[in-house]
Amino acid sequence: MRLINFSQLRVFLWVMMVQTGAAIQLLAQDFYFKGNKSKDAISFALVKNLVIVPVYLNNHGPFNFILDTGVGPMIITDPKLIDSLGLRVSRTLEISGLGSGAKIDAFIANDVSVRVGNAWIDNMPTAILKQDIFGLSNYLGTKIYGLLGYHFFKSFVVQLNYSGKRMVFGHPWAFRKIKGERVPIEIENSKPYVNIDIETAEQGHLTVKTLMDNGASHAISLERLKEEPFPVPASSISANLGVGMSGPIAGNIGRVSSLTIGGFKLKGVLASYPRYDDVAAKVILKDRNGNLGADILSRFNITFDYADNSIYLRKNGQFNRPFEHDMSGIEVYLQEDKTRRYFVGRIEPGSPADLAGIKADDEIILINFSPAASFKLDDINNLFKSADGKTIILSIYRDKEIDVKVFKLKQRI
Template sequence: MVRFLYILCFSLFSFTGAIAQSQFMLHSKKTNEKIKFKLINNLIVFPVEVNGVELSFLLDTGVSKPIIFNILNVSDSLKIKNTETIFLRGLGEGASIEALKSKNNVLKIGDAIKIDQDLYAIYDKALDFTPKLGVPIHGIIGFDILKDFIVEINYSKQFLKLHKPYTFIYKECKTCEIFNLEFHNNKPYMYGMLHNNGKNTPVKLLIDTGGSDALWLFEDEEKGITPGEYYFDDFLGHGLNGSVYGKRSKVDAFSLKHFNLKHVNVAYPNAESIVFNNMMQDRNGSISGNILRRFNLIIDYGRAKITLKRNSNFKKRFSYNKSGIIVEYSGYRFVKTESKDVEIKGKGFDNSVAPSYVASNNFEISLKPAYAIVELREGSPAEEAGLQKGDIILNINGKSTHNFSLQQITQFFHGETGKTIKLAVDRKGVKRTFSFRLANPFNKKT
């Protein structure tokens, strides 16, 4: 299970009103467009061209309109214009954030193009999602692309396929399950079933491709949706309005019709973090990337249905970070690397072979990515070993971190219980080493 979660939903438009607006269009002779994506921490990252500038976006079914982040360095090229100031609310306990609503933008996704797209530009430096994922993230998009196409999401082969709705033909699939969708503020909802402590509980869930957890549930004692005594307190992720904290637990199983997943991770966000996002009385939570990636999807907003087919990820175990460390990309640092010894040969003045010698102590200095500890779970193995927020991790078990992606570094902390982790860190210019063993955060078998 991946630790970063981004739910940035806000509600501004009705479904019927958006349909009347102009649409993404494909060239007349094309019936579909295929776009490759990267799956980073269960999130879909793909290229979107905005006003002629290629950027990296997240596909997020939890947003109504595109949002642009981290644009200070490209704002002139984007030519953001026709703006008005508004304030947005999302997850987190912070205040509303200021954004510029911009009209008449040109968006291009592969060969799909829209020439008068509204978007929201946020210039707040604190809302830079690049460090959280370790790859450039400039924005998010959801409803505007999903309403205009039948969209295949192939998590196993990592591609999107945008189909013209009137040309798409459903193939017979005996191993698929089809679910009806409900919409609220342009966001899709589906039903699933929790199985826990001998009780079966139906739940209505937001489909959230912009979240990297498995399930988020809102505590409801009357319906029996609680972590009980089997949980630990933790950082859950970043929302539009700040960090989100809550409880982490598991349920015995979670099913989507005949698809049954066992020992599924569940996060229960603190009530303060979701007060502006839990406006539907019958909504019980969200189903997110760590479940969705176990299927290949066909999303059909026009017919209000979604088709699920299990893929090669289906049987992968759900796991938790057993170190207590949350790491983010933290810019670059200078790294000194030794180069190979060089043997130098020469000739004497009489053309005879002169003695050779070896030039040693050669080295190179280069800029390499730095990774910092930004969250540390209280009482975790890493905290008890003496690690602190702000420590720059230099190597893990003798391997330099600059040779790894952020996602690979995170996976070190999801290893088997009892595995020893040795970290060398830079703490305010002083190199220090620490050692601890990965521990089950529940202190019992799951």
Template sequence: MLRRYMFFLILFAGCAGLSVNAQTYQLPKGKKFQKVKFQLINNLMIIPVEVNGTELSFVLDSGVGTPILFNLADQDSIQLNNVTEITINGLGEGDPINALKSTNNRVELGGVKNLYQNIYVVMDAGINFSPSLGIPVHGIIGYDLFRDFVVDVNYVKKTIKFYDPALYTYKTSKHTRVVDMSVIRRKAYLDAHVMINKTDEIPVKLLLDTGSSDAVWLFEDERIQLPKKHYQDFLGKGLAGDIFGKRTKINHLKISDFILSDAKAAFPDMETFNTIADFGGRNGSLGGEIIKRFHVVFDYANEKLILTKNSNFGKLFQYNISGIDLQHAGMRYVSERITDANGVVHSNAKSYGDVQILLQGATRLSLVPEIIVSGIRQGSPAHSAGLREGDVILAVNGKRIHRYKLQEIMHMLNVKKDKRIKVLVERYDNDLLFSFELKPLFDDQ
């Protein structure tokens, strides 16, 4: 398989040695809850967080203990208090990495504050998820927030409400299920059932991981067997390196009496988990592509999860049918004529870049993100057509891609099976046009 950068973001679930006590988060005085807006990108919740007065973006990740900072190169400065050097482990094929531990930091999101937050800082420039998400992301935060509040996540409205646990009242209906979960070593687990090959349902214990953009990961054993129809794939990037495995689909996943049919699943290579000595009966992970199908309330204190189906519930699971992964790779200039179909110049034409230069009143140069092919799955339609890692994407089906967000371009490349895709790329200063047809990954898709 060609080496590729991450498209499905697998964050630091399973990190060892990150357990320290911090002071608690507090709501503004007199408030029952605090509402925070988030961006939903590739099934991940991106929230605004201030660290010692510096505005940053974090992934809200229920699979991580202490907050972790990375990708600070775009910051002029950030204050970190009481810094010492440490070594930490994480998922992936690499070795443990050096990091920094910082204590007594002021962290705020909305009106929620912690004046004494402990933070880990990874200085490795290779740990950078921003290019694959299309926006700056500087870190991950999780357990401390889930510990201190009842966390209500509305994936449709893209809002999170942090409730004072003492004031929160359960709201149930015939469409709502209250599910038991267990919180062990700062991570949450729930029991579910999977049917893999249209045989019996298998009970499984899954890590609840909002920091994974995937659907469900399963660990192969004598009960949980990999389906015959699968393909090798790059699953993501962990703290210690790349994660590979097999991607497939299962007959269904059942949580309480909610059944998700034809669920996307992955079987990671178990070498990924060689730093974890004891799984504690865990059989896999439940990620954002499943969790976003519910309105979810996390109640860590009482070890309860409140689930209500939302409008995402019945949507088909998304696969990378084309086999192309994309990422941002700096900026580039594009030129555009500011005219209508009749050649009339329009000075108020829509802008697509942060920097524009007008030439003779009718041509605009705009500085826009450069999108490149960061990886191609071997044997995929894009690979067979001749696309290569490093190609600069210019247009998809005649649409200039600088007008679109990264995830919108990915959707254009994987819109539906049996559709012909035309991709214009730049390679070594030459423009090349490739065409391929999207084929289903499984016969019954």
């Protein structure tokens, strides 16, 4: 899923595939190693807390895929791969998901072979979107072709070393002893769920059941409490929380006083409160309270062991980094052809950028007197949430004219 709100990044990808009322039938198969190999390791890229791995499809590639515990069947977001890989699509179905818009169409293919490192799977159940509705490449600053999830995690013990950007995966017997604190999880509908404890000013202590979604770059999203919308704290701000399969997700951003997973406690955690009709009302698993994302998970080096219904956590060097929301109000996206160009996708009403007169579709030419093209997208997003009161000077191009806009970052939550 594409996140449009850059401080909250990607909210979450949740997919319900329906064709005449029946869910897509998944083939019961696993990834495997050829020969006597039982373990492998590869490096990955980490962008906005998301793990991006090289994937080979039908012996072509590599293609950048987001490794996402929040998805079941593999999803190809770039429909151009149908022709370039010679894929045979068996049928079309409707995909309904989070967001306020309508359903979208997708193709189903069952003739896709997939390789990650030296691990293979044949005839991977795959949904191919007819349109790249997420625009992940523009909002992550690197070309993304899809998302890979459940079938990979259920096949192996998977260790994600966020600090070293390295993934080790293999058969359970290849791991003599797994380091870290064991935390039990439940696998339901091909997705992992974990119970965590939170403290809020209004609700006090709560134990909540959350989808463990490393493909969502927020910290935590709180959706439902006792079959009602999760109460939004008084000290929150309205925000665009992202885009789901069915369109934009509106809501609020606030904080929880603390969040505890296993024996680890984090304080002042940013929390999203999506509008009930956009998210909670559409979730099949009604006893879940929310979604635990990668702004939490990336603070650990994590081992996933689906077969044992467990994860193992070791905090890394990012554990104590502060939880900060965007302080500019600017959502930036990359348009890259022969040159790297940055544009304003959206402005938060009442934000510093809005008050400075910056508008959607403005092209950013200079950032603090340095060419915008010299920045990575992550660098820009980190700058815009770097320090309350920091002065930002942007040269923007609009209507064939260049203008200079100056504003100060403001911590709004």
